[in-house]
Amino acid sequence: MPAFNIFKNKKPEQRKEKKEEKTVKPVKKQKKIKVEKPKVEAVLEEKPRKIKEKKTDMAYRILRSPQITEKSTALAEKNQYVFKVYPKTNKIEIKTAIEDLYNVDVLSVRIIKVRPKRRRLGRISGWRAGYKKAVVKIKAGQKIEVMPR
DSSP states (O other), rough: OGGGGGGGGOOHHHHHHHHHHOOOOOOOOOOOOOOOOOOEEEEEHSSOOOOOOOOOHHHHHEEEEEOOSSHHHHHHTTTEEEEEEOTOOOHHHHHHHHHHOOOOOEEEEEEEOOOEEEEEETEEEEEEEEEEEEEEOTTOOOOOOSSSO
């Protein structure tokens, strides 16, 4: 049965011959390059201290506009301000945006989703767009100038 000879285990002598056939190429030695490292003291002196940068460019992507209504002006007396915001923003983003843009301390943020409403003009019917608004409470004694004078 010559067909089954392929499945037989090879003799140990044949295994050694295959190992000897493989030759290892000598590895070329690479030259070591000495890199001068700058002194730690010099590096520390060159870098100025980082000051907290305002991210006002992100604030304009989060806040749409302040909402000026009778109710919002009444809330402004209680240190609460109402803003229209983009629908995918969350409370943390709104808080950081208002703190950076108006330089106030935000105590709390409440979010309201105003649903779209159906409107008609004669036979033509449509929808008024829904939006998201945020009621922001700030620290007592601070103000946000919503309407420039």
